[in-house]
Amino acid sequence: MSKEIMKKGRFGQYGGQYIPETLMNEIKKLEEAYAYYQKDEAFCKELDTLLKEYAGRPSLLYYAEKMTEDLGGAKIYIKREDLNHTGSHKINNVLGQVLLAKKMGKTRVIAETGAGQHGVATATAAALLGLECEIFMGKLDTQRQALNVYRMELLGAKVHPVTSGTMTLKDAVNEAMREWTNRVDDTLYVLGSVMGPHPFPTIVRDFQSVISKEAREQILEKEGKLPDAVVACVGGGSNAMGMFYNFIGDENVRLIGCEAAGHGINTDQHAATIAKGSLGVFHGMKSLFCQNEEGQISEVYSISAGLDYPGIGPEHAYLHETGRARYVSITDEEAVSAFEYIARTEGIICAIESAHAVAHVMKLAPTMSKDEIIIICLSGRGDKDVAAIARYRGVDLHE
Amino acid sequence: MSRIDKAFENKKAFIAFLTAGDPNLEKTEEYVLKMVEAGADLIEIGIPFSDPIAEGIVIQEANIRALRAKTTVEKVFEKVKSIRRKTDVPLVFLTYLNPVFHYGYDAFLAKCKECGVDGIIIPDMPYEEKGEILDIAGKYDVDLISMIAPTSEERIGMIASKAKGFVYVVSSMGVTGVRSEIKTDLESIVDVIKKNTDTPAAIGFGISTPEQASHFSQFADGVIVGSAIVKIIAKNGENAGEELYNYVKSMKDAIV
Numbered sequence: 001m002s003k004e005i006m007k008k009g010r011f012g013q014y015g016g017q018y019i020p021e022t023l024m025n026e027i028k029k030l031e032e033a034y035a036y037y038q039k040d041e042a043f044c045k046e047l048d049t050l051l052k053e054y055a056g057r058p059s060l061l062y063y064a065e066k067m068t069e070d071l072g073g074a075k076i077y078i079k080r081e082d083l084n085h086t087g088s089h090k091i092n093n094v095l096g097q098v099l100l101a102k103k104m105g106k107t108r109v110i111a112e113t114g115a116g117q118h119g120v121a122t123a124t125a126a127a128l129l130g131l132e133c134e135i136f137m138g139k140l141d142t143q144r145q146a147l148n149v150y151r152m153e154l155l156g157a158k159v160h161p162v163t164s165g166t167m168t169l170k171d172a173v174n175e176a177m178r179e180w181t182n183r184v185d186d187t188l189y190v191l192g193s194v195m196g197p198h199p200f201p202t203i204v205r206d207f208q209s210v211i212s213k214e215a216r217e218q219i220l221e222k223e224g225k226l227p228d229a230v231v232a233c234v235g236g237g238s239n240a241m242g243m244f245y246n247f248i249g250d251e252n253v254r255l256i257g258c259e260a261a262g263h264g265i266n267t268d269q270h271a272a273t274i275a276k277g278s279l280g281v282f283h284g285m286k287s288l289f290c291q292n293e294e295g296q297i298s299e300v301y302s303i304s305a306g307l308d309y310p311g312i313g314p315e316h317a318y319l320h321e322t323g324r325a326r327y328v329s330i331t332d333e334e335a336v337s338a339f340e341y342i343a344r345t346e347g348i349i350c351a352i353e354s355a356h357a358v359a360h361v362m363k364l365a366p367t368m369s370k371d372e373i374i375i376i377c378l379s380g381r382g383d384k385d386v387a388a389i390a391r392y393r394g395v396d397l398h399e
Numbered sequence: 400m401s402r403i404d405k406a407f408e409n410k411k412a413f414i415a416f417l418t419a420g421d422p423n424l425e426k427t428e429e430y431v432l433k434m435v436e437a438g439a440d441l442i443e444i445g446i447p448f449s450d451p452i453a454e455g456i457v458i459q460e461a462n463i464r465a466l467r468a469k470t471t472v473e474k475v476f477e478k479v480k481s482i483r484r485k486t487d488v489p490l491v492f493l494t495y496l497n498p499v500f501h502y503g504y505d506a507f508l509a510k511c512k513e514c515g516v517d518g519i520i521i522p523d524m525p526y527e528e529k530g531e532i533l534d535i536a537g538k539y540d541v542d543l544i545s546m547i548a549p550t551s552e553e554r555i556g557m558i559a560s561k562a563k564g565f566v567y568v569v570s571s572m573g574v575t576g577v578r579s580e581i582k583t584d585l586e587s588i589v590d591v592i593k594k595n596t597d598t599p600a601a602i603g604f605g606i607s608t609p610e611q612a613s614h615f616s617q618f619a620d621g622v623i624v625g626s627a628i629v630k631i632i633a634k635n636g637e638n639a640g641e642e643l644y645n646y647v648k649s650m651k652d653a654i655v
Binding site: 016017018019020021022023024025026164170171174177178181182183184279280281282283289291293294295296297 | 448449450452453455456459466471472496497498499500501502522523524525526527528545546547548549550551552554558569572573574
């Protein structure tokens with residue numbers, strides 16, 4: 001086991017570089033460029049300035065007093081990634097990757113998107129830094145999130161609706177990978193989550209780890225101690241990895257990921273990879289996937305387009321295997337109730353993805369004592385979801 | 400000498416690809432035998448996968464048709480066993496890694512040997528990752544076939560020197576699919592391969608016309624055609640035999 005951990009690009013047995021030969025040299029170039037620029041003072045300074053001056057970091061660590069009182073247990077803090085420019089944690093990663101692309105001499109970036117948050121963030125960073133941008137989005141998702149499609153177009157990106165397969169996030173990744181094999185010389189694939197072939201899971205984690213770096217300092221300043229638990233939603237797992245990373249060494253901090261149980265993990269309509277998935281190799285990585293007994297990747301389902309993915313990043317699979325992090329499943333109904341709850345209680349309309357984490361905290365906080373602390377990563381804002389929630393509740397909206 | 404070696408012995412090989420189970424496995428057997436009769440020297444059989452990331456739209460759709468026809472790995476093995484009883488043509492699987500991983504590397508390769516499969520091409524398993532399967536493939540005398548791409552550059556020597564069966568030279572950037580023009584300097588790539596190995600080199604991706612086949616066979620040891628064949632099957636469904644025969648014959652005849 002320890003020998004495996006030492007292997008490049010692996011988290012235990014998970015990770016690796018399972019991609020076509022056409023991409024191998026390019027992925028190695030990315031690996032080298034990242035190794036160089038992550039230590040380059042000018043690059044780090046430029047990124048830091050973008051995060052502060054453009055994205056609005058540091059994000060607030062907000063004490064949710066009403067929620068704390070109402071739930072009657074642990075003290076609840078909310079890491080407000082929803083307040084970042086473009087409305088989610090996705091901006092942390094894309095500013096890093098698009099800046100890296102520019103340093104590598106690339107003139108074009110491509111990306112996949114599910115809910116559209118990563119697509120919007122990538123289009124934003126590309127507009128700011130002057131790169132061409134093309135986004136691949138499942139056709140079904142372009143319909144569920146039509147507003148985000150228009151947003152990306154306003155930002156100058158070209159959006160390709162993907163009509164293959166299940167027409168959702170997994171197919172958008174397939175198509176973005178195909179496009180990358182078609183054109184690597186001037187193009188970087190800006191992957192949106194802690195998944196795909198090495199070095200993406202590491203790059204995305206590093207750029208997202210600013211979340212826990214700040215949160216750790218902020219909670220120490222406010223409370224003089226570390227939290228007892230941090231909770232985040234998990235699709236591919238980028239906001240959760242960002243939220244967990246700087247707490248991994250703090251053994252007394254419980255790390256909890258919330259995956260989408262859709263209509264329930266005992267139905268065939270969920271996206272709960274840790275609860276129901278199995279080991280496999282897909283999208284460039286060895287990890288856990290929802291798949292059938294033949295190794296065919298399953299169609300997954302969640303009310304949240306951002307969690308509607310049949311796999312999970314390799315480092316999460318590893319944290320699960322070692323028991324360092326724990327993963328729970330949250331149904332659509334629980335998430336929608338939490339979405340409504342935090343709106344009423346704290347006046348925050350959060351992303352339906354993030355509502356999965358809120359839902360778990362609603363169960364967890366009352367079981368903990370008043371001197372214990374929970375931090376929720378509120379990964380994004382929920383404007384994009386309002387229409388879908390209304391539909392879910394049977395409310396007919398006319399815009 | 401292996402069946403794959405024989406396919407390249409003193410001649411240029413025409414390699415034909417189809418997706419197993421498209422439109423059904425009975426037809427797969429018929430079409431394989433038809434293409435062999437027309438002169439195909441090696442048959443590449445694709446195991447259908449839900450998410451074939453290296454394939455263009457033509458072969459993607461063949462994968463979907465095959466999966467809808469309830470094609471499973473086990474059924475493909477049974478069919479290949481039946482084909483093997485009727486022909487000595489070398490048979491090579493093209494499969495994404497996940498179905499093999501799920502079947503179990505040892506069990507899958509043992510079954511390959513039992514059914515008479517001579518080689519295996521895994522487009523999502525590059526040189527760096529093949530360690531987890533290489534020894535097992537060797538144990539069952541199944542050649543793990545390596546791919547070389549237009550972007551491989553300094554990797555060509557490393558890959559070619561360890562190549563088994565034949566080297567699959569990817570003609571173009573991107574995914575599989577018919578192309579009217581192939582711009583890569585394939586002659587130089589084949590030159591580097593030849594300096595590093597005696598294993599034959601066959602060119603695939605984008606080839607569909609006898610003119611292209613004739614041109615590439617002047618410096619490569621073989622030509623691989625997939626999408627053009629799958630298109631004929633897509634168009635004719637269960638009645639593709641005659642057109643496949645004529646097409647494969649025209650391609651084989653064009654190879655010098």
